[in-house]
Amino acid sequence: MEPIRPDVTINCELLRKILVGFIENEVHKMGFRRAVIGVSGGVDSALSAFLAAQALGPESVWGLVMPYKTSSPASVAHAQLVVQKLKIHSTLIDITPMIDVYFERFPEADALRRGNKMARERMTILYDHSAVLSALVLGTSNKSELMLGYGTLYGDMASAINPLGDLFKTQVWQLARHVGVPEEIMQKKPSADLWEGQTDEEELGFTYEEVDQVLMLMIDKRYEIADLVGAGFDEKFVRKVFEMVQSSQFKRRLPVIAKVSGRTIDRDFRYPRDWGR
Amino acid sequence: MQARQFRIAVAQVNPILGDLRKNLALHEQIAEQARADGVHLIIFPELSLTGYFVKDLVPSLALSCESPFLNGLKELSREISIVLGLVEESSDHRFYNAALLLEAGEVRHVHRKIYLPTYGMFDERRYFASGDRLRATQSRWGPMGLLLCEDLWHPSAPYVLSLGGMDLLVGLSSSPGRGLGAEEKLESVKVWESLIYTYAYLFSCFLVFANRVGYEDGVHFWGGSQILSPAGILLAKGKYHQEDLVIAELDRSELRRERATSPLLRDERPNLTLRELKRVIKERAK
Numbered sequence: 001m002e003p004i005r006p007d008v009t010i011n012c013e014l015l016r017k018i019l020v021g022f023i024e025n026e027v028h029k030m031g032f033r034r035a036v037i038g039v040s041g042g043v044d045s046a047l048s049a050f051l052a053a054q055a056l057g058p059e060s061v062w063g064l065v066m067p068y069k070t071s072s073p074a075s076v077a078h079a080q081l082v083v084q085k086l087k088i089h090s091t092l093i094d095i096t097p098m099i100d101v102y103f104e105r106f107p108e109a110d111a112l113r114r115g116n117k118m119a120r121e122r123m124t125i126l127y128d129h130s131a132v133l134s135a136l137v138l139g140t141s142n143k144s145e146l147m148l149g150y151g152t153l154y155g156d157m158a159s160a161i162n163p164l165g166d167l168f169k170t171q172v173w174q175l176a177r178h179v180g181v182p183e184e185i186m187q188k189k190p191s192a193d194l195w196e197g198q199t200d201e202e203e204l205g206f207t208y209e210e211v212d213q214v215l216m217l218m219i220d221k222r223y224e225i226a227d228l229v230g231a232g233f234d235e236k237f238v239r240k241v242f243e244m245v246q247s248s249q250f251k252r253r254l255p256v257i258a259k260v261s262g263r264t265i266d267r268d269f270r271y272p273r274d275w276g277r
Numbered sequence: 278m279q280a281r282q283f284r285i286a287v288a289q290v291n292p293i294l295g296d297l298r299k300n301l302a303l304h305e306q307i308a309e310q311a312r313a314d315g316v317h318l319i320i321f322p323e324l325s326l327t328g329y330f331v332k333d334l335v336p337s338l339a340l341s342c343e344s345p346f347l348n349g350l351k352e353l354s355r356e357i358s359i360v361l362g363l364v365e366e367s368s369d370h371r372f373y374n375a376a377l378l379l380e381a382g383e384v385r386h387v388h389r390k391i392y393l394p395t396y397g398m399f400d401e402r403r404y405f406a407s408g409d410r411l412r413a414t415q416s417r418w419g420p421m422g423l424l425l426c427e428d429l430w431h432p433s434a435p436y437v438l439s440l441g442g443m444d445l446l447v448g449l450s451s452s453p454g455r456g457l458g459a460e461e462k463l464e465s466v467k468v469w470e471s472l473i474y475t476y477a478y479l480f481s482c483f484l485v486f487a488n489r490v491g492y493e494d495g496v497h498f499w500g501g502s503q504i505l506s507p508a509g510i511l512l513a514k515g516k517y518h519q520e521d522l523v524i525a526e527l528d529r530s531e532l533r534r535e536r537a538t539s540p541l542l543r544d545e546r547p548n549l550t551l552r553e554l555k556r557v558i559k560e561r562a563k
């Protein structure tokens with residue numbers, strides 16, 4: 001039986017307006033005028049940069065390009081393409097020295113450890129520049145990777161505001177095409193580029209087209225596993241996706257605090273982030 | 278005596294979350310300007326004095342109807358009737374998501390939100406007490422019903438107001454935009470626009486939908502305020518996503534013509550409805 005295929009198509013122009021308004025509003029109301037983004041050469045950071053340039057003006061956006069020695073040369077070239085097309089400010093910071101000095105002490109470290117360290121190094125650079133530039137760090141994590149837990153905690157997942165966090169990867173692609181992200185970037189296989197030859201879809205074991213179908217029904221429409229199987233999706237696949245969502249829930253919350261007082265942070269001390277703004 | 282024609286405005290504002298003083302200044306400034314422009318009745322959105330996602334700020338932002346904080350607006354209301362949204366504190370310290378009608382220097386009417394959405398992105402029942410009254414008020418501009426956002430998603434609410442006599446239904450809202458798809462409009466926009474059109478038409482009354490704009494914690498409010506005639510005709514519409522002042526002239530003879538043409542109110546059978554409703558409730562309890 002053919003599975004039900006939910007429609008992930010979005011009205012790109014409406015979405016663009018909402019996200020541009022979001023960036024403009026949430027940056028300015030906090031007393032900032034600028035944004036800083038880690039531009040990797042991938043489609044997510046490219047889209048974030050495009051939206052930020054539209055919202056704040058290119059003169060108010062910084063794209064940091066932070067390669068490691070094993071980053072694909074195409075990544076850096078694509079990051080430069082974004083920067084040039086948008087005419088935003090840019091700085092190239094090679095993170096190789098910082099990473100290699102650390103792992104000289106721990107040469108047995110595997111690719112995953114090294115990859116996570118790189119992601120967190122980039123985060124520290126972004127936040128340092130946030131201070132120096134008086135800019136807010138704009139996030140680039142999309143809903144698919146956030147749901148699957150496919151991101152580094154306190155690494156690429158860290159940001160002040162995230163315009164893409166409610167878009168599935170297949171919706172990021174639509175909007176990216178709509179705003180004019182260069183075709184070379186649109187055509188690439190998604191990759192965290194933390195080690196040579198890494199691609200999201202090989203690591204995950206499925207394509208974003210496939211998993212976004214399941215995620216849209218499972219998360220947005222609250223289909224249970226039985227509902228998804230009944231709708232024609234492969235049970236093993238559905239269970240694998242569910243398992244990934246469940247086991248990564250800790251990444252989507254603040255650290256668990258042991259409750260002992262009458263009023264505990266984020267449990268019964270509830271205030272909006274935009275308090276007073 | 279009720280005027281036959283009057284000018285009505287919706288102040289489609291972007292309140293500052295949790296800042297009573299700044300929001301009050303905004304209300305006073307807009308109401309004063311509207312008064313100067315010949316507006317008779319101005320309507321602000323839900324929780325216009327406080328912002329929407331107030332959460333644990335509720336007790337700090339709460340105002341009683343007697344609060345001196347409202348004196349400026351009460352004074353202004355001698356010359357322009359004002360409907361606004363706020364957190365209202367009762368004498369026994371319950372906190373309500375409420376709407377006030379200020380007229381002739383005093384609080385003419387309070388509506389406390391009855392249906393408090395507590396699902397999905399909403400958590401109102403955690404912070405607010407639920408209102409327990411449904412009645413229109415005799416305003417300078419005719420019998421007026423006030424309802425707040427989720428109240429309008431329960432047709433029983435405008436239904437009761439309508440049966441009690443209502444020329445103007447005022448719906449205050451802080452409606453978040455959600456439900457992005459391929460369509461031209463977000464789902465929440467489509468549903469609301471369909472809802473208010475249907476109500477204006479079915480209850481044969483003028484309908485004002487006062488929504489806000491702006492962003493709070495990443496949620497955006499879509500504006501698109503509307504003023505509708507008793508025939509469901511769009512008299513004025515606010516911009517989407519932008520602050521606006523939406524103005525229309527209402528002619529009460531429109532009401533008379535529409536109720537003569539389409540006597541839905543006349544043909545309504547409240548006793549039958551009540552009898553059947555009582556039966557249903559009794560049966561459900563078994």
